[in-house]
Amino acid sequence: MPRVPIQPFTLTFLQFQLKMASNASAKQVVTEIPGWIRVFSDGTVERPRDFPIVPPTLRDSNTGVCSKDIAISNNPPEPISARIYLPNITDSQTQKLPIYVYFHGGAFFFESTFSKLYDDHLRKLASDAKVLVVSVEYRLAPAHPLPAGYDDCWEALKWVASHSDSAKYPTHNTEPWLIHHADFNRLFIGGDSAGANIVHNILAFRFGPQPLPGDVKILGAVLAHPYFYSSEPVGSEPVTVLDQNLYNQVWNLAYPSVPGGLDHPFINPLAPQAPDLAQLACSRIFVCVAEKDGLCERGVWYYEAVKKSGWQGQIQLFHQKDEDHIYHLLKPSLNQDTRNANKLINLMASFLVN
Template identity: 85%
Template sequence: MVVSVEYRLAPEHPLPASYDDCWEALKWVASHSDSTKYPTDNTEPWLIHHGDFNRVFIGGDSAGANIVHNILAFRFGHQSLPGDVKILGAVLAHPYFYASQPVGSEPVNGIEQNFYNLVWKLAYPSAPGGIDNPFINPLAPGAPSLAQLACSKIFICVAEKDGLCDRGVWYYEAVKKSGWQGQIQFFRQENEDHVYHLLQPALNQDSRNAYKLINLIASFLVNH
């Protein structure tokens, strides 16, 4: 079963609106684990009768992957979900992270006019620390420890031609070195760009790589 969250978007609704929306949506899902204890006027019978609340995963692409990290690091690490529901695993596809200090092949100069920095300013113009705010830079001073990520399994996916590829690798390596006790899986697709699996859906016969990635994600969910 999949629950898709239509969270509010910048610039009309700057961050942290999307983080708040996704956390509220997750709490709504978890409330179905015991509909008698957590009654709501907006119940979903499918969740009540068919949801397995011992196997809850969260996932996202790009900005969605950034939200997944921040749910695990900021929200679920400090607040509980209704019914004490736990998050078993997380999928971060082409996560939107950045920082003032470049990694890998990222440009050394021109951070102020860097595309990713400009998008971040649009999404969160009042962000303390700018591009080094912990919401966008998970290793920034004051950011929650990656060792405390509130799930037991993580799947991180990157794409070779994506300008955020090296940042995804950086995040993967940082989680491994953090002392986090869960299981982490990593996949890098060569010769593809950012969210290629959304731009060329798996049903498209010309997108074998998208089909491969969707199958890897499905396997991650099913086999855990």
């Protein structure tokens, strides 16, 4: 039987199949938290829950808030950047504004300060509270495991505080909005989920032993649905094998080398070797929890521990029924019922200005 020549299309299709098979063998999933992150052998990462990145706005048509992206540090190994928000003020207004340095959530391995999720939220908060917001873009795991994110946020906070002394402004990347509009007697820090964890760790580990430039103090802190955990369940939390526990999987991916696992003080603020909560370095704290959030009881646990610690500041807890994790961020961005979200944002705004 004569040999039938392979047609060009068939050859091309076979080559395509071989190439795909080769790529499949070269690119394997090495780490995965289903639905949250996939890490491949070639170093690429899929983060399916990321919101789209949006640009800053010269002047938002709804709120009048101006925003821009700024460089905080160009030093290796990675530059630190931020998005800064200035509420609508007239040229004749000379009153200085409170400063709110914000650390976004996302389990230390996804999301961005430049995403729609955080841009929507912080534009509204800047407008409602009339505060100057600096939202920090920190390095993410797995390429940059903790403590990289903690380090970046601390460096960003120091950079903000360095604008407080006109004789000692930073030698580079000076930000005019901070120089002309910021009231450094009213400096707040805040974050949601992993960002709220960062807030606690700055108050507990960084600010006490390491004063901020200009001897700037942190007046208050907002911890929204904070990501804390431990190897022992709290309250009605289900007892699960740690390897199957989502919060343990997240922590192992974010900080794989950490001694003590879920009982390291960075994730367990009540661990035996954790800093004394009575020494938290601010005078006011606002803790927010949501009933349907798997971390709800951890937020209450933290609130009660701070109250019992002998800390001399004022701490308040807001518990929202029938809502889940970071509802105040998700519902406005997804055009869902925003009544409870707006209520919490109003409470945050009141905390920042009163």
